[in-house]
Amino acid sequence: MLQRLDRTEVLRRLPFWKAAEGREAITRSIVFGTFNEAFGFMTRIALAAERLDHHPEWFNVYNRVEIVLTTHDASGLTDRDVALATLIDKAADARA
Amino acid sequence: MLQRLDRTEVLRRLPFWKAAEGREAITRSIVFGTFNEAFGFMTRIALAAERLDHHPEWFNVYNRVEIVLTTHDASGLTDRDVALATLIDKAADARA
Amino acid sequence: MLQRLDRTEVLRRLPFWKAAEGREAITRSIVFGTFNEAFGFMTRIALAAERLDHHPEWFNVYNRVEIVLTTHDASGLTDRDVALATLIDKAADARA
Amino acid sequence: MLQRLDRTEVLRRLPFWKAAEGREAITRSIVFGTFNEAFGFMTRIALAAERLDHHPEWFNVYNRVEIVLTTHDASGLTDRDVALATLIDKAADARA
Numbered sequence: 001m002l003q004r005l006d007r008t009e010v011l012r013r014l015p016f017w018k019a020a021e022g023r024e025a026i027t028r029s030i031v032f033g034t035f036n037e038a039f040g041f042m043t044r045i046a047l048a049a050e051r052l053d054h055h056p057e058w059f060n061v062y063n064r065v066e067i068v069l070t071t072h073d074a075s076g077l078t079d080r081d082v083a084l085a086t087l088i089d090k091a092a093d094a095r096a
Numbered sequence: 097m098l099q100r101l102d103r104t105e106v107l108r109r110l111p112f113w114k115a116a117e118g119r120e121a122i123t124r125s126i127v128f129g130t131f132n133e134a135f136g137f138m139t140r141i142a143l144a145a146e147r148l149d150h151h152p153e154w155f156n157v158y159n160r161v162e163i164v165l166t167t168h169d170a171s172g173l174t175d176r177d178v179a180l181a182t183l184i185d186k187a188a189d190a191r192a
Numbered sequence: 193m194l195q196r197l198d199r200t201e202v203l204r205r206l207p208f209w210k211a212a213e214g215r216e217a218i219t220r221s222i223v224f225g226t227f228n229e230a231f232g233f234m235t236r237i238a239l240a241a242e243r244l245d246h247h248p249e250w251f252n253v254y255n256r257v258e259i260v261l262t263t264h265d266a267s268g269l270t271d272r273d274v275a276l277a278t279l280i281d282k283a284a285d286a287r288a
Numbered sequence: 289m290l291q292r293l294d295r296t297e298v299l300r301r302l303p304f305w306k307a308a309e310g311r312e313a314i315t316r317s318i319v320f321g322t323f324n325e326a327f328g329f330m331t332r333i334a335l336a337a338e339r340l341d342h343h344p345e346w347f348n349v350y351n352r353v354e355i356v357l358t359t360h361d362a363s364g365l366t367d368r369d370v371a372l373a374t375l376i377d378k379a380a381d382a383r384a
Contacts, residue, residue, distance in 0.1 A: 139331065146339045
């Protein structure tokens, strides 16, 4: 059901993302102007994650958010990661 | 301490806002593309409200947010309303 | 597809809710200790709403949240309203 | 202004926290029932952080939240960390 995708191929479609070290996952780090902006963004991604039923691993300190995406059930990347990454890129673009 | 401001003067500085009917308050209605965007915006305003210790009265249905600002302790508008309105306008501008 | 439910029957199952005036809808008002608690609750409901693809009409001022539920596509109440109301009651119970 | 506190003393007052490895910081890991609960909690802490003007370093995956607190300006722990940790403990207790 969950078809595993080739990471090199996925990264070609997601220029803001790179391979996570030591894991079959992709990662993006985003710096906002303030914590207010960073957490507003995180809320949008949380809402999208519930809608997609696919959740990020993420770290935040002040205005910086680091996100790792992978699909545990597939031990690698799937369409769900691409869908969530695309929403993340769109929401991150909304910052000034 | 909380100096009450003249509403006509306040509205001159806040072109997106208008007088609330029947109350010494100002109001703005904002339509976003989705609930996701609307609630991301609301979270940013909630964070700003806690920082300013000044909270909105607001209504949301799906992609629409209606906000009323006033300062209860002053029975009218104060610098706090102008500060929160300014942050609201800035966060609303971030939508694409 | 969306079967309209009888409001009297729905309210029998949801003791914290009452009939909204002049509309085929149900409403609940909840008072929290602080804005912090109220908005934490609202975020949980926002996440649930995206998951259910069914959104509330709601109003907030400081520690008070007023919610109205109805299903526009059915011009009345459906299972979606009961599902969202049940989640709201559960999340509201977490306060104390 | 920001007086640095002794970590052993701080941990005596905060039984849910432990020393972070390799840093003058304290850490707590909290597991919730769902992502919904975890992110509702995170929103409450984000609001508190803006109010205190003191922000956590935190990591989340699904229902688990890991938090590290320290005061960069003091290169160690201060009253701000104790205040934020106390709010975190209180909000975490609200889960069923």
